[in-house]
Amino acid sequence: PPNRLYGPTDFFAGPFLICGDGGEDLISLTDSQITKYEKKYHSPLIFLELYPKPITLKCTPELYAKC
Incomplete structure (x- = not known):
């Protein structure tokens, strides 16, 4: 499932790694x-798929687990 937005309409799905560029x-x-x-990236995001682009809502880890 979507994890984090990347640009206005693209997203990361699943775990991802942030590192420096050497x-x-x-x-x-x-x-x-x-x-x-x-x-x-501390707070989880809930993705609502609305046309023309997804909308995200920050939430607590507890609320995210219920969704």
Whole structure:
């Protein structure tokens, strides 16, 4: 199922990994990047598929489990 929005209408499905770009290699995130992405992705999203694009609602983990 959809997990997170990627752009206005695309989404990630299932688990995903966030890492740094070290050119040809993947690298660890800095502490400030970890803080940024933890804030951004902490709350689960509920996807409502409405035309012309999906709408997302942030929710608590408990509410997400009920959906």
